[in-house]
Amino acid sequence: MRAEPYEPTGSGVRATRKEWVGLAVIALPCLVYAMDLTVLNLAVPQLALHLAPSATQLLWIIDIYGFMVAGTLMLMGTLGDRIGRRRLLLIGAGAFACASVLAAFSRSAQELIAARALLGIAGATLAPSTLSLIRNMFLDERERTLAIGVWIACFSAGAAIGPLVGGAVLAHFWWGAVFLLAVPVMLGLILLGPILLPEYRDPHAGRLDIVSAAQSVVAVLALIYGMKHVAEAGPGWPAIAAVALGLAVGGLFIARQKRLADPMIDLSLLRHPMIGTALGVNIMAMFGAMGIFLILSQYLQLVLGMGPFEAGLWTAPSGVCFAIGSLATPHLVRRVRPVDLLVASLVLAAAGFLLLTQIERAPLPVMSASIIMLCLGLSPVGTLTTDLMMRVAPAERAGAASAISETSFEFGGALGIAVLGSIVAATYRVNMERLALPEAGGELPTTELLATARRTLDGAVTAAQQLGGPAGEALMQASHEAFARGLVFATLACAVITLFAALVARRLLRGVR
Structure with a gap:
């Protein structure tokens, strides 16, 4: 049966309860996406010990999801225009639940990479129904800004819930159980979506490319x-x-x-100076926001020796700070020019990254202070850049602008995980190749143990346990120092990129009122 298209409120008309309830339902896939990502960060040490992936495979396990979302997002956006955004949302929710089960019971690194790729495709079916629906549901300028702030805060809430729930699950179950957390949420979306969420279909949808x-x-x-x-x-x-x-x-x-x-990406939009600049700033901000927390989760568990739940407690303030910053942004822009708030936020985040380079001096105090600074600094960026792109884009190209905006979130985060993870892996490999240990007893020859230790940090932990004695302690200390040095280089790269984003915003967006 053909669903009736959703009719948005008229320009300047305040949203009704129907729109706000729809926003609450839209928040569910955003929440699940962030939970799935942060939960996996905590599970990395355990799955690495059980599946024994190489450094490259470990990075693919983490960020193949984001790249598949970014690569298929706009294709799924067009599909949603054709068959209906709500229908696509429900189909994607079912596919996401099934792929989560496949990931949970993967028996090798290759199987988990394939399952994560399927999760990415399923996630791409969920995302297009969010921001585009907000555009159609909230045409009042202030309400739309608030709705976008709530939309972004849902990612932060998922990031805050993920470490706590995931840490508790990992303390009692195997690593695959973290993927099963998304299943009941998706089943709830399948049940509530048809009741609470209006349908929206574009009668002039483009072709599937x-x-x-x-x-x-x-x-x-x-x-x-x-x-x-x-x-x-x-x-x-x-x-x-x-x-x-x-x-x-x-x-x-x-x-x-x-x-x-009718291109998949409208390159003419990118030639608009404000849209292109906002998009670039958003990608650079997400680069550091997503990539650095994966590395911190490994540092807390494999270097400082924390359990997953304790590590989740130490990283949970990041989601709280993101939620606070995202929800406060609509109120701040009434008193501060958007470009001034954007620049100040990026400078604060860069200062947080710079502070994090001193993590070896006092790990927990430095990490806690830097997390608060960089999260409060980065949280307004998504709201400001997204609202700017939607504000200046021509009305007839709003769908294309929203698709590009959503893609920048996914692509920036996945790129950050890939690049920062590669920086840490390369630094670790170079430092560990210089390592030489005295001969020691063990089940395996020292040379084979060293080859294992030089691949990844979790490999070094396993090798040190098998090696034992002074040589094992020396190997453990050397691997910790090598990983910490990689973390310092990665955070320094984040600081430089974030400062560059602030300079770009200050120079090219200064005309925004």
């Missing part, structure tokens, strides 16, 4: 594969070939978008 979606995914994954190969094994022909393939396919993708009458 599967070729462009495939080109974007291949280009990004090839480039990231080359970068990760360099991080794990150093420069070589496989890395060069992967980068060349990525660049070639990326060029074909851009050429195709320019040629199509």
